[in-house]
Amino acid sequence: MGRGTIEKLGAIQQGELSATENVQQALDRIKKLDKKIKAFIELNPNALAEAEAVDCKLKRGEHMGKLAGLTIGIKSNINVKGLRATCASRTLENYVSPYDAEVIRRVRDAGGIIVGMNNMDEFACGSSGETSSFGPTDNPVAPGHIPGGSSSGSAAAIAAGMCDICLGTDTGGAIRNPASHCGVVGIRPTQGLVPAHGLIELAVSFDQIGPLAPDVYGAALMLETIAGHNPKECTSLDSPSVNYSDKLGIGIENIRVGTSSKFSELTDSAVMGVIDGAVEKLHDLGAEVVEVELPNLEKSLSAYYVIMFAEFFSATRKFDGRKYGRRIEEVCGDEVLRRITCGDYISRKDQHDRHYKRALQVRTLMRREFGEALNKVDVIVGPTVPKLPHQLGTKLSPAEMYAYDYLTSPINLAGICAGTVKAGEASGIPVGLQVQGKVLGEETVLRVMRALEAVK
Amino acid sequence: MRMKIGLEVHEQLATKRKLCCDCPTDYREDPPNTNVCPICTAMPGAKPMPPNVKAVDAVIELALMLGCEVVLDQPIYVQRKHYDYPDLPAGYQHSSTPIGINGELVGVRIREVHLEEDPGAYDPVAGTVDFNRCGVPLVEIVTEPDMHSPEEARRFLRQLMRVLDYSGKVRPEPGTLRADTNISLEGGTRVEIKNINSTKGAYRAVKFEVMRQRALIERGAVIPYETRAYLESQMITVPMRMKVVDFHVIPDPDIFPIVIDRARVETIRKRMVEAPHQREQRLVKQYQISQAVAGVIVSERELADLFEAVAKEVDPKLVATWFQTNLKKVLNYMKLRATEVKFTHKQLAGLLRMVKAKRITPEQGELVLRKLVEQPAEPEELLRKLGLGRLGRAELSAAIARTIEENPKAVKDYRAGRKEALNFLAGKVMKLTRGRADPREILKFLSAKLKGKKKRRVSRRTKRSK
Numbered sequence: 001m002g003r004g005t006i007e008k009l010g011a012i013q014q015g016e017l018s019a020t021e022n023v024q025q026a027l028d029r030i031k032k033l034d035k036k037i038k039a040f041i042e043l044n045p046n047a048l049a050e051a052e053a054v055d056c057k058l059k060r061g062e063h064m065g066k067l068a069g070l071t072i073g074i075k076s077n078i079n080v081k082g083l084r085a086t087c088a089s090r091t092l093e094n095y096v097s098p099y100d101a102e103v104i105r106r107v108r109d110a111g112g113i114i115v116g117m118n119n120m121d122e123f124a125c126g127s128s129g130e131t132s133s134f135g136p137t138d139n140p141v142a143p144g145h146i147p148g149g150s151s152s153g154s155a156a157a158i159a160a161g162m163c164d165i166c167l168g169t170d171t172g173g174a175i176r177n178p179a180s181h182c183g184v185v186g187i188r189p190t191q192g193l194v195p196a197h198g199l200i201e202l203a204v205s206f207d208q209i210g211p212l213a214p215d216v217y218g219a220a221l222m223l224e225t226i227a228g229h230n231p232k233e234c235t236s237l238d239s240p241s242v243n244y245s246d247k248l249g250i251g252i253e254n255i256r257v258g259t260s261s262k263f264s265e266l267t268d269s270a271v272m273g274v275i276d277g278a279v280e281k282l283h284d285l286g287a288e289v290v291e292v293e294l295p296n297l298e299k300s301l302s303a304y305y306v307i308m309f310a311e312f313f314s315a316t317r318k319f320d321g322r323k324y325g326r327r328i329e330e331v332c333g334d335e336v337l338r339r340i341t342c343g344d345y346i347s348r349k350d351q352h353d354r355h356y357k358r359a360l361q362v363r364t365l366m367r368r369e370f371g372e373a374l375n376k377v378d379v380i381v382g383p384t385v386p387k388l389p390h391q392l393g394t395k396l397s398p399a400e401m402y403a404y405d406y407l408t409s410p411i412n413l414a415g416i417c418a419g420t421v422k423a424g425e426a427s428g429i430p431v432g433l434q435v436q437g438k439v440l441g442e443e444t445v446l447r448v449m450r451a452l453e454a455v456k
Numbered sequence: 457m458r459m460k461i462g463l464e465v466h467e468q469l470a471t472k473r474k475l476c477c478d479c480p481t482d483y484r485e486d487p488p489n490t491n492v493c494p495i496c497t498a499m500p501g502a503k504p505m506p507p508n509v510k511a512v513d514a515v516i517e518l519a520l521m522l523g524c525e526v527v528l529d530q531p532i533y534v535q536r537k538h539y540d541y542p543d544l545p546a547g548y549q550h551s552s553t554p555i556g557i558n559g560e561l562v563g564v565r566i567r568e569v570h571l572e573e574d575p576g577a578y579d580p581v582a583g584t585v586d587f588n589r590c591g592v593p594l595v596e597i598v599t600e601p602d603m604h605s606p607e608e609a610r611r612f613l614r615q616l617m618r619v620l621d622y623s624g625k626v627r628p629e630p631g632t633l634r635a636d637t638n639i640s641l642e643g644g645t646r647v648e649i650k651n652i653n654s655t656k657g658a659y660r661a662v663k664f665e666v667m668r669q670r671a672l673i674e675r676g677a678v679i680p681y682e683t684r685a686y687l688e689s690q691m692i693t694v695p696m697r698m699k700v701v702d703f704h705v706i707p708d709p710d711i712f713p714i715v716i717d718r719a720r721v722e723t724i725r726k727r728m729v730e731a732p733h734q735r736e737q738r739l740v741k742q743y744q745i746s747q748a749v750a751g752v753i754v755s756e757r758e759l760a761d762l763f764e765a766v767a768k769e770v771d772p773k774l775v776a777t778w779f780q781t782n783l784k785k786v787l788n789y790m791k792l793r794a795t796e797v798k799f800t801h802k803q804l805a806g807l808l809r810m811v812k813a814k815r816i817t818p819e820q821g822e823l824v825l826r827k828l829v830e831q832p833a834e835p836e837e838l839l840r841k842l843g844l845g846r847l848g849r850a851e852l853s854a855a856i857a858r859t860i861e862e863n864p865k866a867v868k869d870y871r872a873g874r875k876e877a878l879n880f881l882a883g884k885v886m887k888l889t890r891g892r893a894d895p896r897e898i899l900k901f902l903s904a905k906l907k908g909k910k911k912r913r914v915s916r917r918t919k920r921s922k
Contacts, residue, residue: 079501092500099494101501200501205709234506234711311709314536317547318498347538347704356706 005070005218008164012058012069019058019069019113022164023051026071026115030162038137039157041076042084043116050113057111065110066225066245071163072112075154076120078167078209079198080104083114087200088132089122090331091319101198102233103167103209103226110225115163119153123316124169124202125335126150127177127404128390133333136392141183142429145389148178148404150202154212155182165222166212171202172304173384173408175210176420180384180432183422185219185449186212188408190440191415192237194223195230203311204235206304206412216421216450220244223442239440247443248450253286255448258377262297266406267386274431275383278423278452282381285451292373292380296365297410303362304409305402306346306355313343338398366413374416374438379448383407384420384434388427407434417442421449457670458642461609461662462601466594466634467620468574468627469514474591475550475573476504476711483577483588484629496591498546504710507534511571511593512555512714514625517724518595519556519569521619521731526556526721531713534571537703542585543575550708551596555716562615562733565600572596595626601638606666609637610659617655618732622757630654637662641669644679649693651685661686664693735760743772749780759783759794765801770808778808782822786829799832807835817894843890852897855888856905870906878903 003011011017027047034040044050054069074080077087079097081104086092100108107114121131129137129152139147140160147156151168155178158166168175170188179186187210194209201207211222224244230236259279264272283289316336321327329337346355373380386406390396411418416439423433433452437445474481477495494502516526532555536548552571559566576590597616603609613635620626635658640646649665652658665684672679684693707713730738732754739750739760753776754760767775783804787794807828811821816839827838859881860867866884870877878899885898 077501079499085500087500095500097501098499099502197503198501199503203709204503232505233503235503235709310706314538314548314704314706317538317540318500318545320540320547322542323545324500344704347706349702349705352705 004215005164005213005221009068009070013064015058017069019051019054020048022069023047023071023113023115026163029160030116030157033140033160033162036138037140037156037160037162038119038132038135039153039160039162040073040116041086041088041119041134041153044080044083044114046082047071047113047115054111054113065112066221067107067165068111070112070165071115072107073116073118073154073157073163073166074104074114075151075166075168076117077124077169077200077202078104079200080114080117083117085117085200086134087123088120088134089328089333089336090133091325091328092200093133093325095324097198099198101209102195102230104198106226107167107222112165112225118151118157118166118168121150121152121174122333122336123200123312124150124171124174125312125333125339127173127401128396129153129156129178130392131333131335138392139182139389142181142389144391145429146181146392148181148385148389150174151178151186151212155179155184155186158182158184158212158214161214164213165218167209167222167226168212169199169202169207169209170408170412171206171208172308172405172412174202175212176384176408176418176432176434177404179212179420180422180434181389181430183425183430183432184212184214185216185419185421185453186210186432187219187223187419187442187446188411188417189223189227189442190237190417191412192235193227193239193417193440193442195226195228195233195236197230197233201311201315203308204315205311206308208412216248216419216446216453217245219419220248220446220450223446227442237440242443244443244446248446250447251286252282252448252451255287255379255444256377257282257287257289257448258292258373258380259289259382260292260294260297260373260380262294263382263407266298267383268388270426271383271385271387271431274424274426275381275433278433279381281452281455282448285455287448287451290377292377294369294373294380294410296362296369298406299362300366300410300413301402301406303359303366304405304413305342306359307363309339309343310347310356311343312339313347316340335398363413366410367415370410370414370416370436374436374441378437378444379441380436381448382434382436384432388429388431411436415439417445419445419449421453423452457666457673459604459666460601460640461603461605462638463597463599463603463609463613463658464636464638465597465599465613465616466572466636467597468632469511469593469595470625470627471508471510471514471593473508473510475508475511475571475593476506477591478505479591481592483586483592486588488584488586488588491588492590496545497587504550504708507571507711507714508593512716513720513724514593514623515555515569515571515595516716516721517625517728518597518620518623519559520721520725520728521623522556522559522561522566522569522597523731524556524559524566524569526716527554528716528718528721531715533707533713534711535705536708537705539703541575541578543578543590545576545587545590549573549575550711551705552714555714561619562612564602564612567598567600569595569597601640606659606662609662610655613655613658615733618755622732623729624757637665639665639669641666641673641679643673644669645681647679647681648683649686650683650696651687653688657686657688660691661693664691668693729757732757732760739763743767743776745773745776749776752780752784756794758797762794762797762801762804766805766808769802769805770812774812775808778811778821782818782825786822786826790829792829797829799828803828803832803835810835810839814894817896819895820891823891843892852885852889852893852901853905855885855893856898856902859884859888859902860905867906878906881906
C-alpha cells in the first residue's frame, strides 16, 4: 500500500508483487483496521484462490485485463454472485446474490479481485454512513467523524488502504460526498454510462455505479472498465468507449472552468476557502475561470428527495417478506422507513400532481440550467459538500442531514457527470473539489481532476 | 331499467418472449418456475430489458384493427402499478399508457388499447406461486360504457374475440381471456366484476348483477361502489376483498418511454390482417353476397381466406352458398376449425367447377368434399375412388327401365295417382346407380318415362283398337 495505482499495476505486471500477495496484504490490513473502521460487511472467501488464478495467468504470459491483480471492494447494494448483497439492511441480511451485476462481470473480466462487500448507509438512505444496520463506519483520515455516505465503507476502505479501488453508487451524491470527507477520488458517471443491472436501487433514475480510488488514475481505469453500453438494459447509453486513463496528463491549458456565486451562498466558509484555493490553482495551471449562472440550484434538493422517495417506495415493494427475510417496514431503520412513508404518500393518486409532477418539472429545469451553463464552459467546479463532516453520533434532524446533498444532488437531477478530488483540508479534515461535466464529459472532468491532483 | 356496461378485456399476446426479459412465454406445459430469470422474478437489482418490440407491434396492430388512432410521436410510458400480492414478485405490475385511443367496434366505442404484463400464478390452497407466467405480455382493451344489456355485452365480446382471433396476435388457447366488467343501473352505482374469463361468463355475470342490483334499488337500498368476483361454478357474483384503493402509479424509471412514429404504424398497417367486421362489409360489396353469408364466411379468418381464394376461380355466389351450407356442415360434423383444413383452395375450386359444369351433382359434390376434408387429394382422383361420376344418359335410362320393370306395384300405384310412389321409385334408381345420378334428373326422367309409357301404351291400344 501507499503507492499509486500505476506503480501498483506496474509491480504486479513485472512480477515484483503477485496478485496473491496484494490480496493477502489487503486482507491483513482489513483484519487489522476494520474492527474499528467497519468498512466491510463481508469478505470474499475465494479472494485468495481468485488471486492465485490471476497469478497463474500472469506467469503464463496470458493477456490480462486492466485491473489484473488489483483488489476491489464492492458496495453492498451491488450483486456479486455468492456474496451477500445486504444493502446494510436486516431485510436482506441473508440474501446471497444468485447472479453477478453487469459491472461485476466486467470487473472480473478485467482481472480485478473482489475482496469483499463494503459497508454503506442502509439501502443507500443516508449521507453519513450512520444508518447501516451493521454499525457506522469511521472516517480513517478524520477519526471520530463520519466518512460521509452512502458509499461510506467504500470511501473509508480506500482512505485506509484496505483495497485498491472500490465500486460505489451515487444517487444524490453518495460517491462524491464520502470521497470528499475521506480525501479520496470518486466519480459519478453520466446517467446511463455504466450499466445498472444488478444494482439494488435507491432511485433508479438517479442511481449510477462509479469508482472510488486513491488517485485519479485508478478511478479512470475502473471507469473505463465498467463503462459502456449494455443492450439488455433499457436505460443504458450507447456511447463510444473511451480510454480515460490515457488522456489524464494532457493538462488543462485553455480549458474553461465555470464557477458560480451560488456555491458560496450555500457553503460554509471554511469549506469555501479550500475550494477557492483550488480554483486559483486551476487558474494558475492555465484554465480560464468564468462565472456561470445557476439561478435555481437550491431548488434541486427538495425535487431530488421527492422523486427519490417515490422511486424508493416503489423499489422496496418487492421486500414484502415473502421472498427475502422479513418485510422491510418491520426491520428497517428510521431513515429507510421515513423514506418509504414519504414515498407512499407522494405517489398517491391524489398527491401525484402536487409533489411528484412538480419535482419532475424541476428536474427538467435542472437539465436545462446545467446544459446552458455547460455550453459556455467545459466544466463547472465548486465544493462537493457544503459543510465539514460531523462527529459520529451527533444527532441531526432529517433536514440537516439532507442538506449535505445540496451541491451533489443537482448533478443527479441533470443526469450529467461529476467527480470529486481532494482540494485541501480544513481543520485537518479533507475537502473535495467537485468537478462537474457535460453529458459524457468524463474525459475532461478527469483531466481537470488529475491536473489538480498533480499540483499537490 | 336503463343500464350501462363497460368492459376491460385482457388477453395474452402470442409472443415467444416475455415483455421485459428473454424468458419463453410457455407457462402451461413447462414445470413450474423453469421459465424464469432474475428480471421476471424481480430479484434485487435486476433491470428490465427494453420492452419486447413484437409485443408493442401486436398492440399497435390490434389498436388499428379496432379502429383506434395510434398515439404518435409522444412518450408512451410503461408505468408501475403497485399492489401487494404473492403473484407479483416486484410488488408492481407494468402497464403502459394508451397506445391506441378512440376506436370503435360494432357500435361500442373503444376508449383505449394498451400493453400490460401478466403476474405469476398463485395457488392459495397450496400456497405456491408459479412465476412462469409472470411477465407474459397482455393487451388490455377498455371500452366506453356503451352496452346496455347482457345480450349487447355478449354480442360485443363475441365480435371482439373474433377480431382478436383473427389478428393471430393473441394466444389461441382458450381460457386466457379476462374481462373485467363495469356495470351501473340507472339510479345505482358503478360496480366492477372481476374473474370473468369467457363470453358466456360475462353474459351470466351481467345478468346476475342486473338482477341483484335491481332488487337492491327496488328495495331502496344503496348499491355500494365495490369490486365483485364472478363465481363461474355458481353463476353469481360475490364481494371481493380489495385492499388496493390506490396503485401509486408512477412511470417506470427503469424503462425509457416508447415512442411510435408514423412509419412504424404504416408498416404494420400494410401487413396487418383485415378486421373481420370490416372484411364482412367488403365481401358483401365485392362478391355481391348477402350479409348473413358473409357473416358465416368471416367467422374464421382461414375460412374467409379460403373463400376469397376459391372465389377468384369459380362463380363467387356458388362458392358462397357452398361455404355457408355444405362446407360449414362438413366442418361442423367433423368438429374441425377452418385452420385445421388441409386441402388446398385449388382442390376445392376444382370440385366446385365440376358442380358448376354439372359434371357431378351437388350431392356427389358433398361426398367428395367430405373425402377432401378427410384425405386431401385432387377432386378427380377422389371422384374415381368414390366410384362417382355422373351417369351417362343411356345408363340412367337403363336403370330407370329396370326399376320400372322390377317394381310393378309401385308403378301401378303411381299411375293410380299416388304421387309418393314416384319418390319410392326414384330411391330405387338411386340405389341402383349408387348415388351417381342427380336426384332431380332421376325424378324428371322417371316421371317422363312413366307418363311416356302410359301415353305410348294408350296409343298402342288405340292403334290396336283402330
